[in-house]
Ligand code: OSB
């Protein structure tokens with residue numbers, strides 16, 4: 007591959023309903039889409055998944071947009087790149103900023119698999135023709151309201167229910183759902199809202215038969231995650247804490263959890279997600295694919311990576327309609343009995359919906375050799 011042009015687009019996609027985590031309430035997915043053009047005319051797409059504020063991790067939209075356009079893409083455009091894995095060497099002087107790097111890596115994988123005339127899933131080594139998905143539900147006003155929202159999603163066909171939790175909106179909420187739906191696959195995601203002083207709050211959740219509790223403590227706190235895991239039977243799933251293969255090794259050695267939510271963007275791309283799932287699988291750690299309320303571009307890439315064998319639990323890859331009336335890909339991602347089909351077309355397997363993309367685009371920047 008030789009990339010001759012890169013185009014960055016800041017895109018605001020309206021959400022059907024606001025989404026509230028322990029750190030932020032969102033009304034639109036304020037994202038950034040990267041388009042790369044190869045010298046042979048093939049286009050590839052990637053998404054810079056960071057939110058507009060650095061509340062999930064340290065990355066944020068305007069910072070990443072500038073970093074990509076001023077530093078990362080000028081080191082990529084015009085260079086011969088044989089395989090998407092090789093790009094990291096070209097930008098090794100840039101620390102962290104995994105989500106920005108991931109946008110480039112995903113767009114390269116899209117081009118690479120299109121040139122191999124293979125679906126992205128197959129190019130990555132995936133084996134499944136469909137992947138299992140679950141729904142992630144934001145913080146609600148009351149336990150009763152959460153129960154009704156969960157009921158709605160169960161009627162839509164979802165089988166795994168994830169509820170956002172934070173101190174004061176945890177036990178009562180999850181216990182109400184558990185009482186109404188005694189056998190549903192239920193879990194809580196805290197997005198690092200708890201501290202070591204809060205262990206008693208977290209231990210209270212243990213009898214609720216949750217399939218896991220996601221990222222209770224701070225991202226860097228592998229040590230206290232390990233201490234907590236020794237005190238509860240509910241498996242801990244790490245999200246924010248795992249940003250690399252090295253973090254994966256530390257988690258395994260310390261016993262900081264039993265499951266990893268691998269977000270392609272958080273770890274720096276499909277190339278690294280692939281390595282993490284391999285390392286996790288070899289060490290008895292279960293994986294699934296997480297989401298960032300992604301547009302169809304990252305959603306398509308998530309579908310592809312979730313076809314790898316280490317992804318054994320339901321993924322946060324809901325159909326587009328979970329979040330959007332109109333997505334920037336066509337067709338929109340559809341769900342069929344809690345599964346999403348893996349496309350058979352080459353590359354990410356979806357086309358850009360240019361009507362929606364152009365309408366939702368706030369700003370465009372081109373980088374040429
Ligand atoms: O931690 O998984 C998370 C949304 C915003 C920020 C963080 C997270 C989430 C989700 C959404 O849970 C998952 C999805 O994209 O469906």
Ligand code: MG
Pocket residue numbers: 195197220221245246267296
């Ligand atoms: Mg999470």
